[in-house]
Amino acid sequence: MIEFKNVSKIYVTGTEAVHNATFTIEKGEFAFLVGTSGSGKSTLIKLILKEEEASRGNIIINGKDITYLRQKRVPYLRRSMGVVFQDFRLLPDKTVYDNVAFAMHIVRATPKHIRRQVPMVLSLVGLSNKAKMYPNELSGGEQQRVALARALVNNPSMIIADEPTGNLDPETAWDIMNLLNEINARGTTVVMATHAKDIVNKMKKRVIQIDKGVIIRDDKRGGYSSEV
Amino acid sequence: MIREVDIVVKFNSFTYLISEGIKNVLKNKKASMASLVTMICAMIMFGVFFVLGENANHVVEQVSSSQGIEVFIVNEATDEEINKLESDIWSLGDKIATVTFVSKQEALESMKEQLGSDSDLLDIYEGDNNIFPASFIVTLSDLSYSAEVEQQIWEMDNVKDITSSDQTIDTLIKIANGVKIAIGVIFVFLIIIAITIISNTIKLSVHARRKEISIMKYVGATNGFIRGPFIIEGILIGIVSSALTLLILGTGYDIIIEKIGNSSVLQVMGIQLLQFSDMLQVITIVFLALGIGIGVIGSSISMKKYLEV
Ligand SMILES: Nc1ncnc2c1ncn2[C@@H]1O[C@H](COP(=O)(O)OP(=O)(O)OP(=O)(O)O)[C@@H](O)[C@H]1O
Numbered sequence: 001m002i003e004f005k006n007v008s009k010i011y012v013t014g015t016e017a018v019h020n021a022t023f024t025i026e027k028g029e030f031a032f033l034v035g036t037s038g039s040g041k042s043t044l045i046k047l048i049l050k051e052e053e054a055s056r057g058n059i060i061i062n063g064k065d066i067t068y069l070r071q072k073r074v075p076y077l078r079r080s081m082g083v084v085f086q087d088f089r090l091l092p093d094k095t096v097y098d099n100v101a102f103a104m105h106i107v108r109a110t111p112k113h114i115r116r117q118v119p120m121v122l123s124l125v126g127l128s129n130k131a132k133m134y135p136n137e138l139s140g141g142e143q144q145r146v147a148l149a150r151a152l153v154n155n156p157s158m159i160i161a162d163e164p165t166g167n168l169d170p171e172t173a174w175d176i177m178n179l180l181n182e183i184n185a186r187g188t189t190v191v192m193a194t195h196a197k198d199i200v201n202k203m204k205k206r207v208i209q210i211d212k213g214v215i216i217r218d219d220k221r222g223g224y225s226s227e228v
Numbered sequence: 229m230i231r232e233v234d235i236v237v238k239f240n241s242f243t244y245l246i247s248e249g250i251k252n253v254l255k256n257k258k259a260s261m262a263s264l265v266t267m268i269c270a271m272i273m274f275g276v277f278f279v280l281g282e283n284a285n286h287v288v289e290q291v292s293s294s295q296g297i298e299v300f301i302v303n304e305a306t307d308e309e310i311n312k313l314e315s316d317i318w319s320l321g322d323k324i325a326t327v328t329f330v331s332k333q334e335a336l337e338s339m340k341e342q343l344g345s346d347s348d349l350l351d352i353y354e355g356d357n358n359i360f361p362a363s364f365i366v367t368l369s370d371l372s373y374s375a376e377v378e379q380q381i382w383e384m385d386n387v388k389d390i391t392s393s394d395q396t397i398d399t400l401i402k403i404a405n406g407v408k409i410a411i412g413v414i415f416v417f418l419i420i421i422a423i424t425i426i427s428n429t430i431k432l433s434v435h436a437r438r439k440e441i442s443i444m445k446y447v448g449a450t451n452g453f454i455r456g457p458f459i460i461e462g463i464l465i466g467i468v469s470s471a472l473t474l475l476i477l478g479t480g481y482d483i484i485i486e487k488i489g490n491s492s493v494l495q496v497m498g499i500q501l502l503q504f505s506d507m508l509q510v511i512t513i514v515f516l517a518l519g520i521g522i523g524v525i526g527s528s529i530s531m532k533k534y535l536e537v
């Protein structure tokens with residue numbers, strides 16, 4: 001569960017990227033964040049990850065107010081979320097398997113647990129047969145599936161994705177969306193910032209629209225823009 | 229396909245730390261080599277002074293144990309007064325190591341001994357004609373007390389004269405103290421140099437892996453976990469340069485000692501120089517502590533900036 005209460009974010013440059021945002025995303029929900037370039041989507045996501053500090057207001061994640069969370073505790077907050085970015089962010093000198101196992105290793109999972117869990121998520125994203133390959137031997141869609149596997153491997157309660165289909169052709173983008181939908185169907189909350197009009201319109205999920213930092217629309221089963 | 233050294237990480241925290249640390253060093257070859265060489269130079273410089281200092285101390289100890297202050301007693305002194313003077317000297321406490329009485333007769337005999345074949349020249353001084361004063365030879369626990377002790381003995385009764393400690397000893401003490409100060413100064417420099425070098429090397433290494441670090445942060449790695457391999461990297465550089473320095477220093481020392489250790493001057497003076505093994509333990513501890521300590525400090529300094537994501 002993600003709750004924003006009157007949250008504003010003013011960068012040191014003076015730009016107010018988020019202005020007085022209030023919304024709640026319930027456990028198991030699937031929510032799109034839409035808006036034009038520079039409207040503040042990535043900033044919202046950074047606030048959830050506590051990569052940026054809110055200037056005003058409160059942010060509550062899984063029942064805990066993270067507004068004043070100590071820097072030391074941030075890693076533990078992030079373990080409850082799987083993160084996916086537009087640019088995949090894989091480690092080029094590690095195999096697919098190791099890229100995913102790496103995330104488990106960081107949370108000090110046991111070797112036994114890792115050996116069981118990694119093949120499981122790789123099969124979930126359909127990459128069992130590419131476990132030994134390196135990222136540069138994979139297509140963009142496959143790389144994003146590795147990133148998704150990595151985000152999922154520690155069983156987070158939510159997936160936070162910033163334009164995960166931004167670098168993919170429409171067909172590959174849909175592969176990723178179907179995966180996200182499947183993951184959501186298993187009870188994982190999904191928050192996704194996107195520009196993909198077509199995807200948002202077809203998925204018929206909750207849409208939070210932001211414009212110049214202000215939330216201007218919040219539809220339970222909306223389209224990319226209010227006219228649709 | 230040919231890949232970079234890819235040590236398969238068997239997911240065990242300790243082996244992970246070590247293997248990531250080694251990977252850092254290997255990925256960062258040039259900087260690691262450069263810092264290794266600089267560290268070794270700095271450590272050898274320290275080592276040379278340390279070895280000199282230890283030997284200077286050792287020589288001073290040997291010389292001082294054989295040399296003492298000679299306290300000459302006035303001719304009129306009675307046996308009782310002489311006994312009192314001895315106990316007065318002893319009462320100076322820990323500073324006094326030994327007090328040996330040399331009677332007038334013994335003084336004459338030792339003089340004769342020195343003259344050798346011409347000793348009959350002194351025959352006229354036998355018996356009541358003995359002009360050589362009796363004396364106490366006082367050795368000290370530490371030669372640096374000599375001025376103070378001489379002063380105190382002067383103030384005692386029945387003291388005729390005191391031969392102050394040898395000029396050469398004073399010089400030796402000065403040298404030994406000078407070397408001690410130099411060791412201290414060089415040690416401080418060594419620490420500063422080492423911290424700078426290692427933290428710079430690790431900065432490069434952190435920079436090369438900044439992408440990996442930011443991914444680790446997103447996945448929820450703690451700062452301690454991220455820092456680990458870099459600390460190991462610093463420690464590795466510290467330990468390897470310590471080991472190589474010990475090897476170079478030890479070999480060099482043994483060669484030099486063999487050349488000068490048996491020289492006739494030292495033999496005549498009855499002075500022995502230290503073996504490297506006598507100092508090995510202290511040097512090893514200093515170097516390892518330095519290597520490890522600086523590995524930790526240097527890597528912590530250089531990581532600060534990157535951990536604030
Ligand atoms: N680190 C920063 N420092 C200062 N200003 C920033 C920073 N990051 C973002 N901004 C500003 O905040 C505003 C919102 O940026 P943000 O990245 O959140 O937009 P976005 O909706 O994600 O855009 P896009 O769709 O292009 O990714 C922009 O005006 C941007 O210039």
Ligand SMILES: [Mg+2]
Pocket residue numbers: 041042043162
């Ligand atoms: Mg963005």
